[in-house]
Amino acid sequence: MFDFTPPSEQTGLAPSDAFDELRGFVEEHREGLFAAAELLGATPGLRLAQAALDGVVAPQSPTRRTMRALADLLDLLMLEHVHDPSRIEAARFARIDPASPVVEEICLLADGLETALASYWQATPANASLAEGRAA
Template sequence: MNDNSKSMRATLRAAEQRGEFVAWLRADFNRLVAAADLLGGEPWTRRAGVVAEAMASGASPEVVEEELIELHRLLTLEFADDIESDEAARFAAVHPDDPIADDARVCAEALERGLQALRAFPALAVKEAA
């Protein structure tokens, strides 16, 4: 198999993953908003709402990529390191058996895969064009 064929397959796979991410964002925005509310409260609920509204209106995820990155950071508990933060207090109050806690984990994983696909797709497309 030549390099062009491998590169084309990688580009197609990245495009497919990006499409799956967009579909997930549009279908599961309620879970994302609820997870953001659970771990971050009202400010994060609003931020997740911005993403949901953008996706519902047909925007590409790149338009709200910064918000997606920040939501990923919230859902992977990066903000819980500061024990004085609201995010740390909210995380401490989460019961592990709460279904929304599991939704938050699922959303964090989906955001991880989706953000990787967003990064990979343009890089592979540029390489393919060159």
């Protein structure tokens, strides 16, 4: 009836290991994430990336606000809102040449961030609502 399996047994990662993986990804790709966020979201995108990434490198566990910012950054990188002409992403995305090498770099950053976030969300039940909200 009730599943009492600890999250670390479901994912193979303890919450701290999953957070270390997320932190490692962010630290390794920090400049690329900033550049991609600014390219796709202009100044608001850059501010979003700064809030998200600063929250991850803080010494404590990430706050709910940081996790929301990371989810929003992932949406930006995954081009979730480029179809909405009222959002800045639509105009910024329209200016990018599909053959540009930056497109592949953004895709790789988005995939890496998605993988790191998914591992963390699976290992940390408190963040399950953010993951579920994103999947909806």
